[in-house]
Amino acid sequence: MTHGIPDKGALTRPAERGAPVASAAADAERAALTELDRRIVLSTQGGLPLTARPYAAVAETLGVPEAVVRARLAVMLADGRIRRIGAVPNHYAIGYTANGMSVWDIDDALIDAVGERVGALDFVTHCYRRPRHLPDWPYNLFAMVHAASREAALERVEEIAALIASEFPGACRSRDVLFSAGILKKTGLRIGG
Amino acid sequence: MSEPENTTAAARRGVAARRAPDDTDRRLINALQGEFPLSETPFADIGAALGLAEAEVIARLQSLLDDRVLTRFGPMFQIERMGGAFCLAAIAVPEARWAETVEAVNAFPAVAHNYRREHALNMWFVLATETPAGIADCARHIEEATGLVVHLFPKEREYFVEMRLEA
Numbered sequence: 001m002t003h004g005i006p007d008k009g010a011l012t013r014p015a016e017r018g019a020p021v022a023s024a025a026a027d028a029e030r031a032a033l034t035e036l037d038r039r040i041v042l043s044t045q046g047g048l049p050l051t052a053r054p055y056a057a058v059a060e061t062l063g064v065p066e067a068v069v070r071a072r073l074a075v076m077l078a079d080g081r082i083r084r085i086g087a088v089p090n091h092y093a094i095g096y097t098a099n100g101m102s103v104w105d106i107d108d109a110l111i112d113a114v115g116e117r118v119g120a121l122d123f124v125t126h127c128y129r130r131p132r133h134l135p136d137w138p139y140n141l142f143a144m145v146h147a148a149s150r151e152a153a154l155e156r157v158e159e160i161a162a163l164i165a166s167e168f169p170g171a172c173r174s175r176d177v178l179f180s181a182g183i184l185k186k187t188g189l190r191i192g193g
Numbered sequence: 194m195s196e197p198e199n200t201t202a203a204a205r206r207g208v209a210a211r212r213a214p215d216d217t218d219r220r221l222i223n224a225l226q227g228e229f230p231l232s233e234t235p236f237a238d239i240g241a242a243l244g245l246a247e248a249e250v251i252a253r254l255q256s257l258l259d260d261r262v263l264t265r266f267g268p269m270f271q272i273e274r275m276g277g278a279f280c281l282a283a284i285a286v287p288e289a290r291w292a293e294t295v296e297a298v299n300a301f302p303a304v305a306h307n308y309r310r311e312h313a314l315n316m317w318f319v320l321a322t323e324t325p326a327g328i329a330d331c332a333r334h335i336e337e338a339t340g341l342v343v344h345l346f347p348k349e350r351e352y353f354v355e356m357r358l359e360a
Contacts (some may be wrong), residue, residue, distance in 0.1 A: 046350050047267040052234055073268065081274040085267065087225035093210030093262040094360040100310060101310065112350065119353030129350040130281065146358060158234045184307040185299045187265040189272055189321035
């Protein structure tokens with residue numbers, strides 16, 4: 001970004017003259033992109049338009065070129081601000097009628113080793129460490145299991161229990177499974193309301 | 194945003210799908226859980242890979258959303274990478290107050306999803322806010338709206354998250 005031919009002083013003293021200007025311009029550009037990205041989030045968090053050219057439709061509402069919208073979505077996918085673009089199924093409707101949140105009271109000294117191991121099982125869809133709420137809630141490991149029946153889900157929870165017992169003897173003090181009895185809401189995030 | 198037919202039974206059943214997907218729907222659902230094209234005509238591209246016309250892809254997708262086989266279609270934002278926060282939360286809701294509590298909690302835009310579960314803590318939901326401080330604020334507002342204690346279960350460590358379920 002040049003604003004004319006720099007004098008000799010600017011070339012020899014970049015830290016004093018050139019750099020602050022360049023950095024202010026870069027800051028402004030970054031702020032503009034952050035603002036554009038936020039507007040893209042606000043206009044797509046409810047879903048992509050179901051038209052032949054959905055990105056063009058988003059671009060039109062934002063007043064920017066379609067290519068810019070596609071490029072910013074690509075940047076957000078690459079840096080993890082978007083996990084993915086696509087469909088979220090109602091898991092009941094596609095046959096995963098048993099959704100069990102298995103919860104485990106795992107020795108603090110072993111929780112990360114156990115969590116990594118349980119999270120690596122192919123039937124565990126989410127696996128997190130979370131705080132206990134003593135005395136009523138002693139569980140610090142959450143592992144979500146989806147299956148076609150409650151029996152199948154419980155078998156999988158038993159598999160997790162057997163694995164912990166054999167690889168980390170004594171690490172698990174107690175456990176429970178909370179089955180889902182219905183989706184009450186599933187809209188995804190809504191910011192800017 | 195609240196359900197119009199908020200009888201106790203409907204509220205308990207929640208957001209149920211109105212039909213089962215057929216084989217073509219399942220192929221489409223699986224394809225739409227992969228890499229969605231960032232091309233000018235992504236539905237035509239998805240259709241080409243599945244042997245479906247662009248118009249059929251769009252019509253089926255609309256119908257799957259209308260019938261709640263899909264709960265949403267679009268970008269899934271990771272708000273933590275944008276300076277915000279997600280937090281799992283739970284409430285022990287007395288049965289007699291179930292329907293009104295569902296309505297009160299779901300009315301908060303920060304409630305991204307909400308499930309009934311079989312436990313004394315029978316309502317489990319996820320809060321998504323633009324700032325980390327927004328989680329505690331929102332939890333307090335929900336406590337004021339419901340008169341019930343909101344227990345927060347922030348993620349201390351993520352071991353694994355799968356974003357796809359094969360149909």
